[in-house]
Amino acid sequence: MGLMGRLRRDRAVAEVAPEDRAQVLVDSGQMDSTATSIADVLNGGTSEGVTMKEALSMPAVWDAINFLSAAMAGLPIEVFEKTDETGGDTKLTGGVADVLGAAVNDSTTSFSWRETFFAQVFGPGRAYSYIERDRRGEVINLFAMEYERTTVRKVKGRLFYDYMEPSGRVKTYAGKDVIDIAYMLKPDHVNCHNPVMTCASAIRQGLNANRYALTVFGKNGVPPYVLKGPFTAAKEMMRAAADLMKVTRRSAEDGKPILPMPAGHDLVRLGDDPEKMQLTPVQIFAVGQVARIYQLPPVFLQELSKGNYNNIEHQDLHLVKHTLRRWVEKFEQELTLKIFGRGSRRYVKLDLDGIMRGDFKTRIEAIVKAVQNALLTPNEGREMMNKPPLAGGETLFIQGATVPLEMAGTAFNKNAPPAVGDGPAEEPDETTETTETE
Known part of the structure; x- marks a missing residue:
């Protein structure tokens, strides 16, 4: 050529x-x-490369991205304004609160927007959304920007986002009008690390384990073989192997386990015992690698080989404290800065208590204890359960059964007689004494 x-x-x-x-x-x-160079062609010249499509075909990666994005989308999102009163900050309703909590635009719900947004964060490594404002500067819509169509650049320390629309026209947005969350930014704060590409070798191990399992258990149960014979050329050997593959596949489909072999040829079956090949431990290890990439406890990737009641409960706490909390704070600060600007008294807050909604008993017990110990008013507790407020429910209550030991039984009973030594004895009735003397 x-x-x-x-x-x-x-x-x-x-x-x-x-x-x-x-x-x-x-x-x-x-x-x-x-040819053996197929792997090089698929992976850009390296056996360790992996595409996003390949990574998503690995169940552990698919599960991690879906779980984290759905968890972030399911958290209640609210808007507050700082006040100087002792009653706490004021929760705002309507306007931007409805945009963030209900529908970000006319065709996208808040849950759907956040789920897609964080799927990009945990997949390619970054997500963008454009903020549309009215003439007064109030937020009226949020629109997702496709990762592949967005380019970030810095001019005199300020970020600008060039977005190529489907028509081919490029539109530039200022940094203050774009919600931008990256999995991990590089030092220039322009580019970011892609978690899949950065950890491609670990993900490739899992993909290779899955592929090898298909080789062992696939093809209608035909195990792998080694063909031995008087081959003198590579093409001759590959042609014989291809012919043998067709014959063995046809034999498996027809239920004929006997294969005639030409003279001088030998077919040796490779070991396909999963325990001897350590196929199961390798796949478990691959799930653990993905859990490390996304800082997820393995139980949330359905890896329960070493799970029990106690450590699963602690992994649940680890998820909230060390994984979700990071993304919640990053998302809250990004939304607050881009929507309200620096120095604003208004701020966005995601309620991590919402992740406990599945455990009704624990949630009720926590609210009851908070009300009984004057941490919440009854109406605040009812609000957490999506119940309407009631008259008299704005008062703080506290249990009165806990008193100093020396006051036990007398401190709160006005009709009880005083204990010995607690005070002077009553003066005798003089009229009664005179009558008795007489």
Whole structure:
């Protein structure tokens, strides 16, 4: 093939998705379908590379991204304004509170927007949304910006976002009008680390384990074999292997376990015992690697091989304290800054208590204790249970059964007689004494 022919071929290959490049070369006759360089073509010249599509095909990665994005989307989101009164900050309703908590625009709910937003954060590593304001500067809509169409640049210390619309027109947004959350920013605060690409080798291990399991247990139960024979050329060997694959597959489908072999050829079955190959431990280890990437306790990736009641409960606490809390604070501060600006008395807050909604008994007990110990008013407790306020429910109450030991039984009973030594004795009735003397 001449130089121009190779250039046209390379250009045609570059224009297709990485996972389809091998098939293009095979179809064009430029690469044998059994060549060992298929992995290099798929992975850009390295056996450790992984595409986003491949990573999502690994159940642990799929589960981690779905779980974290749904957890962040399910947290109640509210808007408050700082007050100087001792009664606490004021919860705001309507306007931007409805945009953030109910519907970010006419066609997207708050849950759907946040779920898609954080799926981009935990997948490609970054998510953007444009803030639309009215003439008074109040937020009226939020619109998602596709990760692949957005480019970030810095001019004199300020960020600008170039977004290529489907029409091909590029529109530039100022940093103050774009909600931007990255999995991990690089030192220039312009580019970010992609968790999938950064940890591609660990994810590749899991993908290879899954692929090997398919090789062992797939193909209608036909195990892998080694073909031995008087081969003199690589093409001859690959052709014989291809013919044998067709025969064994047909035999498995027809239920005929006996294969005739030509003279001088031998077919040796490879070991396919999962325990001897450590196939199960390798896949468990791969799930653990994904859990480390996303700082998730393994139980939330459905890895329960070492789970019990006690450590699962502690993993639940770990999730809130060390994983979700980080993303909650990052999201709260980003929304507060971009929506209200620096120095505003208004702020956005996500309620982590909402993650306990599934445990009704624990939630009720916590509210009751808070009300009985003057931490919450009854109406505040009812609000946490989505109940309407009642008259008299704005008063703080506290239990009166706990008193100093020396006052036990007398401190709160006005009709009880005083204890010995607690005070002077009553004066005798003089009229009664005179009558008795007489």
